[in-house]
Amino acid sequence: MKLTPHTISINGYKNIQESCPLNTFRVYDPGQIPPILPSELVNKSIKVIVAASGDIHNAVYMVNCLRVDQKDFAIDQQPLIIAYSDRNLTAGIIQHGDWSGRTIYPPPSFFNAITSSGIMQYYPYVGIPNKSQGAFDELTPDSHREAFWSGVRMIK
Numbered sequence: 001m002k003l004t005p006h007t008i009s010i011n012g013y014k015n016i017q018e019s020c021p022l023n024t025f026r027v028y029d030p031g032q033i034p035p036i037l038p039s040e041l042v043n044k045s046i047k048v049i050v051a052a053s054g055d056i057h058n059a060v061y062m063v064n065c066l067r068v069d070q071k072d073f074a075i076d077q078q079p080l081i082i083a084y085s086d087r088n089l090t091a092g093i094i095q096h097g098d099w100s101g102r103t104i105y106p107p108p109s110f111f112n113a114i115t116s117s118g119i120m121q122y123y124p125y126v127g128i129p130n131k132s133q134g135a136f137d138e139l140t141p142d143s144h145r146e147a148f149w150s151g152v153r154m155i156k
Contacts, residue, residue: 001097002096003151003154006091007091010089013036013061016061016063016082023053025052025133030047032048037063041078044068046066049062049066049128053136057086059085060084061082062148064078064080064144065080074103079148081093081152081154094150094154127143
């Protein structure tokens with residue numbers, strides 16, 4: 001696992017803060033996320049889960065992209081972790097995460113069907129939470145919380 005530093009402005013942080021209140025999560029289509037992620041990552045994503053924990057003085061946000069990897073016929077989680085502490089802002093994208101459930105391998109028919117139909121962003125995916133928003137503790141599947149805590153450990 002590797003954390004690649006990522007620059008984010010205070011305005012970008014405020015936009016994410018407004019999109020997801022602390023201690024909650026929200027599920028978005030990639031086009032709904034404020035422009036804080038590299039466009040290459042957004043363009044490969046089918047959904048984005050934003051989760052937040054902390055308080056107004058110390059907070060961590062995760063922007064977890066469910067990224068299609070057509071080469072490996074897989075869907076990976078690739079999160080951006082943002083840590084805010086007393087006006088200090090640090091961010092990084094986790095590359096090659098190793099938590100349980102980070103990568104799933106749908107059958108090849110999944111990729112054939114959605115690629116040819118043009119419905120990639122609307123196809124149901126098992127890694128998307130059952131609810132479109134809720135309390136942080138309700139975030140499922142567990143792999144999203146594991147991604148969050150992996151990011152917290154890496155960014156400290």
